[in-house]
Amino acid sequence: MNVSIITPVAAMDEMYIRSCGASVAAQIQTGIEWILIIEQESALITEHVKDIQKLNQNLVIRVIEEKNAGIYAKRNKGIQSAQGEYIYFLDVDDRLHEHTLYILMESAMSEGIGYDIILGALKETTFQKDIDSPTYNILLKRLLDNRISKPVTLAEKKYRISALNTLFRKDLISKHTILFDEEKVGHADVIFTTQAYKVTKKPIVYEKDALYQKYVRNDPIKNPSVNQELDGSIYYPIGMADAIALLTDEDGALKAELIAKFLKAYQYKYLNQIYSQDEFNEIKKVWASSFNKIGLNNVQFARSIHEKEVKFLIEEKYAKATKLANRRIFFRTVKKVLKKPKTLNRVLYQTFLSKKTRINKNVILYESFLGRNYSDSPKYIYEYLNKHYPNKYKHVWVFNDPSRIEPTGVTKVKRFSFKHMYYMAKAKYHVNNMRQPKWFIKRPNQVFLATWHGTPLKKLVFDMNDVHSANPNYKKDFYDQSRAWDYLVSANHYSTKIFKSAFLFDNHILEYGYPRNDLLYADNKDQLAAEYKERLRVPQDKKIVLYAPTWRDDEFYKPGQYKFKLQLDLNRLKERLGNEYFFLIRTHYFIADKLDFSGVEDFVLNVSDYDDITELYLISDVLITDYSSVFFDYANLKRPILFFTYDLEKYRDTLRGFYLDLETEAPGPLLKTTEDVVNALDRLEETKQKYATILEDFHNEYCHLDDGQASKHIAEKVIVNSK
Incomplete structure (x- = not known):
């Protein structure tokens, strides 16, 4: 053998x-x-x-x-x-x-x-x-x-x-x-x-x-x-010190190499972990014991002050050791900032603002879809508070482009600017429909309201077997970030169950429906729909189709930028349906590709940059989607929904997996080709009748909490009557 x-x-x-x-x-x-x-x-x-x-x-x-x-x-x-x-x-x-x-x-x-x-x-x-x-x-x-x-x-x-x-x-x-x-x-x-x-x-x-x-x-x-489960800052020095202790001066090259590795790990890999802890803690004691076992006379320090730092550590003079270590961490940080000036605001937030800025109980910081637009549940919570409690709160909105007009009467800050960092530290309340930055520091007495952004069809986080997206650390990052959430909004009982398992979330879940769906129950929604149509200049005499596909996890340029190739043949659709229909196409905000609508400009309008998709729901007679959560929200209107699922098997079986069986539970037909879509729209009344009962049952199951009052219930509980 x-x-x-x-x-x-x-x-x-x-x-x-x-x-x-x-x-x-x-x-x-x-x-x-x-x-x-x-x-x-x-x-x-x-x-x-x-x-x-x-x-x-x-x-x-x-x-x-x-x-x-x-x-x-x-x-x-x-x-x-x-x-x-x-x-x-x-x-x-x-x-x-x-x-x-x-x-x-x-x-x-x-x-x-x-x-x-x-x-x-x-x-x-x-x-x-x-x-x-x-x-x-x-x-x-x-x-x-x-x-x-x-x-x-x-x-x-x-x-x-x-x-x-x-x-x-x-x-x-x-x-x-x-x-x-x-x-x-x-x-x-x-x-x-x-x-x-x-x-x-x-x-x-x-x-x-x-x-x-x-x-x-x-x-x-x-x-x-095994290594992921253990705290390397504790077990690494123990193992290395024991190994080095086995060697004698006759093992010169090997001994020197291991000591060099040990010192490098202390000074770079684990330094922040060692000294970010309380003054008296297990990590400091472990490293001090390990240095003792190796013997300081065997360690070649680059500078005497580094040796002095370790001597203080061994002598249990933790305050002095911490002071020297933090000085090194500070200068190391300064060097990084000089190399990457864009990180300055973040560093100031982490080292100063998050520690020294006084929290103001009346300041609310809002962000929707990473600062891209004024939309989703944060928008409707803000509008409720602004209408019913004028001048009580200072509303601060985070945008990539703070020069935008809407919303008026608020403080707008550029995402990741110094003002953003300042209000991130100062705001008592954070209202966000996405995950906050990984480096966000949740301060005592701050309240984080996570509104999330959809009822899940696709498997999420810890319900996924493997990760195919651009961020391989997706699960760990999500877990760490969601620990800062005090409240999480859920649209229905179904979502609540999933959020508990998929997010490992055990804090407060608010089952009130989604604030963003309040608009779909407004008394004047028909009047608003007419205004939105006028604003977009879409034909008043044609049926409006909203096509809103999602992104594919495995097709990406880098994290946050995904590829998308339009599979619908727009020329064929125009040829068959151009006299009766007009298409609005809205891609997911993660999609970086620019779609080409040459030759069909009079039949298609790209609304991917339109702020609020809820307003697009109101003006649409039909929704076409694939695996996006938009159909759960659109079902509130009880209008026809078509599913263009040309890659169903791959998306379901390889990329993500589903919580629902689309083939038996979807409130509309699953269509594989452009011709299938053409036929379904051409016989829309027949399609509506065929799925009327299924859509009604679907509405009762997943839209039962939406009543136009979600913004009120959540704002009153979390902010107005907060204890």
């Missing part, structure tokens, strides 16, 4: 066995045994193993039970059971390229030396996706066909702390009884690898082409990896 792959499996991680095993079965290297150390046998594990075995009959798979054991105890069990010449650690949620072990083994045996330790490259990814790509495979094939380059020794390179993607000669590990410290909660890899580096008499080999895909889980809250 050439290689024994050791994979510990925790009870929650059985779901990863199939994809991990498929990458093991695909290895072109022969003579592999894969040792799975599990909690206990299960039907799921048995099924996974059978499927993987079918992929490679020559692969030896051994499943070993080790109940109530942590990852390090499981690895030790694997070491003791391994029969291969080399052992190799593979985490169950990671993957290998099919050439990885072949390249490592070839390097191990090159020049007839039989190296003890051979490292490959670790590549982090936030997606559980195939490692293969055409370009990479072409390069690897060329490399394997013309294997003339010699392995690179790491004589002058950094040692790796992690034990992953490394071949260790089994004889070396057994002879010196090198095992993982099972008492350690985290960061025990460095102790294991340090012992191996210390005892080998041969060069350590590195192969950059042996690729290991390290999966960084995108749900560190509900499904964290």
